[in-house]
Amino acid sequence: MKKSPEAMVFASFAGDALALGVHWIYDAGMIRRDFGRVEKYLTPAPGSYHEGKVKGELTHYGDQTLVLLRSLADEGEFDVNRYLEAWREFFKGYRGYIDRASRLSLKAFSSGRSPAEGGSDSDDLAGAVRITPLVYLYRDEPEILDSAARAQTTMTHNNRETVSCARFFAAAAARVLQGSSPVDAVSAETRGKFRGSPIEKWVEDGMASRDTDTVEAISRFGQTCHTPEAFPGVIHLVTRYENDLEEALVQSVMAGGDSAARNMAAGMLLGAWLGEEGIPSSWLEELNAREEISALLARLPVRDGLSANEP
16 A cells, blocks of 8 residues: 555645535535535535635635645744744635634734644634644654644644644554554554543544444534544544545535544545545646645655754
């Protein structure tokens, strides 16, 4: 199985773009009835959260991940203060949806709070799924990756569970890039430093749902953004569709709710495992930011165990 850092990044962005058109529609029956099987990018309908976006663009989750990737390319490393500057600048005149966590954090930073202090108390999984560029850069440097994932998430989601999820997904994705299957990587991280944490139970629940229909499983866990609901849904997707990235992300979208956050996390793990051939070619071709993402990845330094500044 070919492991691919580039495919890991593109799969996460593609998962977000796939969710854009029906993001935060909670009625799975309505999605099925009004949109059919969502296996192509869609333009959000008027009156939706992402009105004004067009098919192939990203939600505000993906947009913020792209800001992080630009910052890494500009700086050559993760510098949370420079990332904060870029993040705040990005939201000036932003035409997309600005969620509660971002609004609260922007307000705190305007009053002089630091990246470690200004983050909202939001437990939304969204803060933890923007880390794919960090995994790409620091995939062979686990301590730096862990610190960077923590700082990136804390900046907007200063919530213990959400930060733990970012650290978990970062470590698991790095394991996949080193040769572990996604299920083995998730299991290994759960047995390690996350043993006894809420994550252990969420992983157990997600894995136990492997043979359950995805719409049913995610409905049972909860379709919302909140980490205790969203995390087991990601594990379900990774466990049930370990060798079928397309079906994992399509079924996540069909289950409704915060499909974008689920897709970014699941896409990262499955993309790292399956490589570019696991991603539908149309998803890559029609991803509006494809050329920019490729150019930014090409600008990132090739690290050889060098130390980076602590974020």
